[in-house]
Amino acid sequence: MSSPAFADHGTVQAVRDPAELAISSAGLTKRFRSGQVAVNAVDLAVPAGSVYGFLGPNGSGKTTTIRLLLGLIGPTSGSHELLGEPMPGGSARVLPRVGALVEGPAFHPYLSGRANLRRLDAADRTVDPATARVRIDAALDRVGLRAAAEKRYRHYSLGMRQRLAIAGALLRPRDLLILDEPTNGLDPQGTREVRTLLGTLAATGTTVVLSTHLLSEVEQICTHVGVMHLGNLVAQGTLSELRARSAARAEVETPTPERAAATLRVLGLSDVSSAGGQVSALLGDVEPEKVVAALVHADVPVRGFAVRRAGLEEMFVQLTGEGFDVSG
Structure with a gap:
């Protein structure tokens, strides 16, 4: 598997x-x-x-x-x-x-x-x-x-x-x-x-x-x-x-999340989601610099941008589909 x-x-x-x-x-x-x-x-x-x-x-x-x-x-x-x-x-x-x-x-x-x-x-x-x-x-x-x-x-x-x-x-x-x-x-x-x-x-x-x-x-x-x-x-x-090697996500803070989400989809990012003023998507093979440039080119106000990789718990859930005990 x-x-x-x-x-x-x-x-x-x-x-x-x-x-x-x-x-x-x-x-x-x-x-x-x-x-x-x-x-x-x-x-x-x-x-x-x-x-x-x-x-x-x-x-x-x-x-x-x-x-x-x-x-x-x-x-x-x-x-x-x-x-x-x-x-x-x-x-x-x-x-x-x-x-x-x-x-x-x-x-x-x-x-x-x-x-x-x-x-x-x-x-x-x-x-x-x-x-x-x-x-x-x-x-x-x-x-x-x-x-x-x-x-x-x-x-x-x-x-x-x-x-x-x-x-x-x-x-x-x-x-x-x-x-x-x-x-x-x-x-x-x-x-x-x-x-x-x-x-x-x-x-x-x-x-x-x-x-x-x-x-x-x-x-x-x-x-x-x-x-x-x-x-x-x-x-x-x-x-x-x-x-x-875990999946990296681009996280964008913006007052126009719908426009940002549309721009990320056009750029080829997947699993695009939006919550409040933050939009998140899987980067895949797209370089983070290209994401920021595309957002600016589309006149999307960018208040914050970060690339987040899966934490250890999330990474193992990705691998197995099951949760792990993180206590101890």
Whole structure:
């Protein structure tokens, strides 16, 4: 699926050299026995060192894609690589370098937060058991759970459970961190702390993939974005690339809106609308300077003129036809 707001009707690829990608996929597809295509020929390109916002409405295929990437389920067709290793063949080599939180946390309810992390750490055969306590304490500190480390997991709030899951992903240094809705259940302060943590990790070279439906998270911490809708990757690239390719509108403030609207139509602008003393229209390929010149030539008094590109929320609505949660 593609959007009419994008000239080439395709996804934007910021980086194509596989050597520069932490995650790459080609035609990654998952079709369930029911016939439902949950992921349809997805070509991901996640640059190494980026904070990649994997964005889409609930049910768009984000979590299924993540499960495919991590080898939790097998693809119907297509291929992918993590950190330069083909999957699933390279899973033993690459997965110890990958931290993940998928579909929410799941821990033993009657164990403490620390005990749960101790069991999780013990399952990793690639780390030194002698350093377990130091690493567990460091992970708890990073997510602000050191004071609640001895509390039983069943008494944790949803936000605390999310923090513990992130701590589990940080028990050892990671080259790639894949987080599915990591701020779910967090209060505003906790959300800010997680954003700061992810920014710090990215600054040290860790590639972060953040699956979310919150535009505020994307705007504040992401460098790149992939947009999923109905199993399709409908756009991909840097935030600035996607914004630059969104449909631009000319906005004219004038005491004669009917004459201005008629002039814009003659000039070839589309979707012309008028409200009060303001007229708006899609620019298309028409240069803004030509619009102003045409209005002056037609004796239309111009009190104000501006070119506005779609905001992030409007851009994603153009791509998917659905609204997004902009809170958080």
